[in-house]
Amino acid sequence: MSRVNTVLGEVSTSELGLVAFHEHIGYGMPGSELDSKWWKSPEQAYEETVPKLRKFHELGGGTFVDATGICNGRDLDYYKSLSAKTGVHIVACTGFVGGDTALQHFANASVEYLTDQFVHEITVGIGNSGSRAGAIKVGVSRGGRMTELDKRIYRAAARAALATGVPILTHLAIDAETSIAIFNEEGLSLNRVVFGHVDDGVNHDKTRDTWIAEQGGRIGFDTFGYETELPDPPFWARPRQDRLDHFLRFIGAGYLDLVLASADANCSPLGWPGVKGHTVNYIFEDLIPDLRNAGVDEATITKIFYDNPASFLSIQN
Numbered sequence: 001m002s003r004v005n006t007v008l009g010e011v012s013t014s015e016l017g018l019v020a021f022h023e024h025i026g027y028g029m030p031g032s033e034l035d036s037k038w039w040k041s042p043e044q045a046y047e048e049t050v051p052k053l054r055k056f057h058e059l060g061g062g063t064f065v066d067a068t069g070i071c072n073g074r075d076l077d078y079y080k081s082l083s084a085k086t087g088v089h090i091v092a093c094t095g096f097v098g099g100d101t102a103l104q105h106f107a108n109a110s111v112e113y114l115t116d117q118f119v120h121e122i123t124v125g126i127g128n129s130g131s132r133a134g135a136i137k138v139g140v141s142r143g144g145r146m147t148e149l150d151k152r153i154y155r156a157a158a159r160a161a162l163a164t165g166v167p168i169l170t171h172l173a174i175d176a177e178t179s180i181a182i183f184n185e186e187g188l189s190l191n192r193v194v195f196g197h198v199d200d201g202v203n204h205d206k207t208r209d210t211w212i213a214e215q216g217g218r219i220g221f222d223t224f225g226y227e228t229e230l231p232d233p234p235f236w237a238r239p240r241q242d243r244l245d246h247f248l249r250f251i252g253a254g255y256l257d258l259v260l261a262s263a264d265a266n267c268s269p270l271g272w273p274g275v276k277g278h279t280v281n282y283i284f285e286d287l288i289p290d291l292r293n294a295g296v297d298e299a300t301i302t303k304i305f306y307d308n309p310a311s312f313l314s315i316q317n
């Protein structure tokens, strides 16, 4: 039976239900925890987060993948309590959002050290929380090209994925020639990698999504809901219809088996105000209705939100 590491232990992929494969309980830049003007009480964090997760569960959500990784506000004891309170399976990640969010201790580390760190968090646990990571986060630093540190992290992630069987999520799919070369050198099947943020407003026209898919990489349309129509849209926003058309074109071109979709929302942002009016529940309130209105059938919706993420997240070794 296929299994997935959640913060409360292993679960069968058949129990995952609808999966939001790239989300955040709370995301902040490293150091934001030292900026006292942003400090939140535990009560405030729960108050902001629990209703969103409860609603996710009520609307039919089963599993929430927290793609935060090390250094950006990951908090396992908090995640465990949220999962127990709301009934939502939460999958935590090891790894880093990008080389440029890895703190000095890790930025100076060798590929071997980083590999050991990721493997430990996947097989033994994250600190003394008793929770094991269910996926590895990697990403491309700001600037559009992979840095030397990004490459070290990708190589360590590939080795840890091969050693443990958990998959990799990428922040950004630009400079994919470089990342795919590393995965190929390490012998990791691209089916174990979702190349994320192909749909955001800044990078979508620089991202070779069909080229990545032709080589077997999974493709993450995971910034749904960051729309220019929002009252105060972020810089990576994109017109709603434009993103939806991109997604429909991609699945219509024969890549349905490789797509994953999510909202990349923050339940309770850390060190920044977040994007008002955007939550994980965009999936139920807007995206699935938009897909139905566009004529997408229920079997396809099930494939996107249940079958594909279950296949992606299952530990394969």
Ligand SMILES: [Zn+2]
Pocket: 022, 023, 024, 067, 264
């Ligand atoms: Zn994210």
